[in-house]
Amino acid sequence: MKPYDNRAWFLVLPALVIMTFVGILPLVAVTNYSFQDLFSLNNPYWVGLDWYRNIVTSERFYASLLRSFLFAAIVLSIQLPLGIWIALLLQRSHRFIVSTVLVLITLPLVVPWNMIPVIWLNFINPNAGLAGRLLAWLGAGFDYKFNPLHTWIVLVVMDTWHWLGLVVVLAYAGISGISPAYYQAAAIDAASQWQVFRFIQLPKMKTVLSMAVLLRFMDSFMIYVEAFRINAGGPDSATAFLSLDLGEEIQAFNYGPSAARSMVYFLIVLTVAWTFKAATSTRAPVAMEPAK
Amino acid sequence: MKSLRSLGRIALFVVVGAFVLVPLAQTIITSLVSTLPRAGITEGHFSLVNYQNILHSPILKQSILNSIIYVVLNVALCLGVGLPAAYAFARYSFIGDRQLFFLLLVFRITPTVVLSLPIFVLFAQIGLENTPVGIALVHCVFNIPIAIWILEGFIASVPREFDETAFLDGHSLPGFFFRHLVPAIAPGIGVAAFFCFIFSWVEVVLARILTTTGGKPITMAINALFGFRTDFGLVMAMTVLALVPGMAMIYFVRNHLAQGFVIRT
Numbered sequence: 205m206k207p208y209d210n211r212a213w214f215l216v217l218p219a220l221v222i223m224t225f226v227g228i229l230p231l232v233a234v235t236n237y238s239f240q241d242l243f244s245l246n247n248p249y250w251v252g253l254d255w256y257r258n259i260v261t262s263e264r265f266y267a268s269l270l271r272s273f274l275f276a277a278i279v280l281s282i283q284l285p286l287g288i289w290i291a292l293l294l295q296r297s298h299r300f301i302v303s304t305v306l307v308l309i310t311l312p313l314v315v316p317w318n319m320i321p322v323i324w325l326n327f328i329n330p331n332a333g334l335a336g337r338l339l340a341w342l343g344a345g346f347d348y349k350f351n352p353l354h355t356w357i358v359l360v361v362m363d364t365w366h367w368l369g370l371v372v373v374l375a376y377a378g379i380s381g382i383s384p385a386y387y388q389a390a391a392i393d394a395a396s397q398w399q400v401f402r403f404i405q406l407p408k409m410k411t412v413l414s415m416a417v418l419l420r421f422m423d424s425f426m427i428y429v430e431a432f433r434i435n436a437g438g439p440d441s442a443t444a445f446l447s448l449d450l451g452e453e454i455q456a457f458n459y460g461p462s463a464a465r466s467m468v469y470f471l472i473v474l475t476v477a478w479t480f481k482a483a484t485s486t487r488a489p490v491a492m493e494p495a496k
Numbered sequence: 497m498k499s500l501r502s503l504g505r506i507a508l509f510v511v512v513g514a515f516v517l518v519p520l521a522q523t524i525i526t527s528l529v530s531t532l533p534r535a536g537i538t539e540g541h542f543s544l545v546n547y548q549n550i551l552h553s554p555i556l557k558q559s560i561l562n563s564i565i566y567v568v569l570n571v572a573l574c575l576g577v578g579l580p581a582a583y584a585f586a587r588y589s590f591i592g593d594r595q596l597f598f599l600l601l602v603f604r605i606t607p608t609v610v611l612s613l614p615i616f617v618l619f620a621q622i623g624l625e626n627t628p629v630g631i632a633l634v635h636c637v638f639n640i641p642i643a644i645w646i647l648e649g650f651i652a653s654v655p656r657e658f659d660e661t662a663f664l665d666g667h668s669l670p671g672f673f674f675r676h677l678v679p680a681i682a683p684g685i686g687v688a689a690f691f692c693f694i695f696s697w698v699e700v701v702l703a704r705i706l707t708t709t710g711g712k713p714i715t716m717a718i719n720a721l722f723g724f725r726t727d728f729g730l731v732m733a734m735t736v737l738a739l740v741p742g743m744a745m746i747y748f749v750r751n752h753l754a755q756g757f758v759i760r761t
Contacts, residue, residue, distance in 0.1 A: 205589075206587060206588055206589045207587075207588055207589070208588070208589050208590065209588045209589075209590060210590045210591055211588075211590075212584035212587075212588035212589075212590040212593075213584075213590055213591075215580035215581055215583055215584035216580070216581045216584050216585075216596065218576070218577040218580065218581070219577040219578060219580075219581040219640050219644065220581075220596070221577075222573070222577060222633070222636045222640060223599070223600070223603060223636070223637065223640055225633070226615065226633060226634050226636055226637040227603045227606075227611070227637045229614075229618060230611050230614035230615045230618055231611070231614070233614035233617065233618060234610075234611070234613060234614040237613075237614070290508070290509075290512060293505045293508060293509070296502075296505070297502075297505065297509075301506075301509065303750045303751060305509050305512070305513070306750060306753055307746050307747065307750050308512070308513045308516050308517065309512060309513075309516055310746055310753065311516055311517075311520065311739075311743065311746070312516060312520075313694055313698070313742075314694050314697065314698065314739060314741075314742025314743060314745070314746065315698065315735075315738075315739060315742075316697065316698045316700060316714070316715040316718070316735070316738050317698050317699065317700045317715075318700045318715050318718065318719060319715070319718065319735045319738065322718075322731065322735065323519050323520070323522075323523050323735065324519060326522060326523065326526060326728070326732070327518075327519040327522050332526075333522065334518060334521075334522050335518075335519075365515065365516065365519065368512075369516075373753055418605060419605065422605040422607070423607075426607035426609070426610075428607065428609050428701065429700055429701060447607060447609050450609055450610070451609055454609070454612060454613050454705075459613065462613055463613060463614070466609075466610045466611070466613060466614075469607065469610050470606060470610050473602065473605055473606050473607070473610070474602060476605070477598065477601050477602045477605060478598075480601075481598055481601070
């Protein structure tokens with residue numbers, strides 16, 4: 205057990221001061237704006253819940269919400285199994301191969317987010333891009349600008365390119381933390397590869413994987429910069445996700461409505477985080493204590 | 497049978513590697529091509545003209561400097577406040593520790609676009625807009641949680657007796673931190689610095705809203721290059737340059753990358 209000592213607060217205090225300044229304070233401000241009509245910041249006019257009412261009664265909000273959920277679901281169902289699979293294969297590989305693959309696969313993580321769509325638009329450009337020319341040569345009729353399905357494919361493939369590395373790193377971290385004794389025991393029991401995965405590796409990876417699920421869910425659910433650059437929510441709003449609506453309002457400096465929208469999204473984040481915590485805390489006594 | 501398996505495995509790794517590298521390769525190639533009509537160079541020919549143009553542009557050079565300033569400041573800040581906090585979480589329980597941890601989680605996953613409006617207003621009021629210092633501060637909102645998580649995992653894997661021996665030897669808390677703890681968890685500090693670095697380096701929503709008229713980092717300087725007649729070669733050359741520090745960081749932490757996440761959430 206960890207000793208109980210409230211003086212530990214002094215150690216946390218510097219971090220808390222900064223978090224208050226850049227996180228909590230802005231949140232208080234945005235809550236305040238969300239109840240007002242702010243033509244300019246000096247002329248607030250109290251409108252109560254009007255902005256919220258506008259959001260929750262608009263069909264557009266629910267359509268975007270659905271699209272965002274769908275996108276996050278697709279992204280997770282591709283990246284999670286793929287990432288775990290690669291990590292499992294890595295675990296059986298030579299050290300040199302492991303570090304080479306990890307270095308390669310994390311490369312896209314260091315690309316600035318506004319450059320990711322630029323790189324991909326360049327890549328799928330039918331006149332100059334490698335993939336674009338290949339698709340044109342194959343006669344695939346690929347048209348990401350006007351075919352909604354094709355826009356979705358570009359977004360999903362691009363997001364997988366961008367984020368697969370994070371899932372692999374996390375999954376591999378989980379696997380490499382497993383003691384060899386478990387595998388020896390499994391070998392004695394003549395367990396199949398699937399059984400080893402299902403009853404040893406997967407449970408041991410649970411914590412890191414839940415982290416991966418949480419991070420990947422939130423980031424794809426609220427995808428903004430990348431999705432906007434590819435097709436600006438088009439064609440015909442087919443890729444208009446939640447954050448695109450918010451981005452539009454902020455760019456137009458509609459303080460009140462965008463503040464209310466920010467609050468609605470923050471409440472979604474809070475719900476997700478709380479669900480996540482509730483789902484993982486069932487094993488908290490094990491998970492929260494050092495392995496020692 | 498076994499060699500066939502490992503061959504299949506290698507084949508898959510090659511496919512994954514190609515999937516990652518091919519779009520990047522195209523970027524690098526474009527950065528080496530002159531994409532606008534210029535005297536002396538045929539359009540579409542290979543040349544280093546884009547990289548030379550970066551060297552000749554004070555704005556682009558300044559943006560590289562701005563990026564380095566804010567990212568170094570941010571990493572230093574996050575490690576500086578994250579290390580004691582991580583120590584507190586790893587070694588003690590105290591009133592509200594669970595709630596505080598939850599708060600960190602919430603702010604880590606809050607999309608930056610949700611906070612961008614109030615941060616813009618707040619930072620404009622206290623004069624922190626258009627400066628790298630502002631970006632360094634604001635990126636703490638998602639990087640302090642990361643630093644604390646990773647460091648906490650590393651500190652928790654150091655046995656408690658390690659601390660107690662040091663304190664018995666008469667070390668004060670700061671003395672213990674710098675002389676014993678920091679060397680003991682050096683890989684962890686490297687990994688935390690790496691993740692703080694990349695998440696700060698690639699973030700654009702807050703960086704954009706805070707640098708509308710000045711202090712632009714690389715990412716925003718690239719955005720500004722788009723116009724009526726965009727010089728794509730130049731854009732790609734800047735993108736390639738923006739990748740270099742991240743790639744160097746990956747190389748340095750490559751053997752500890754996975755270790756950093758063997759943590760409890």
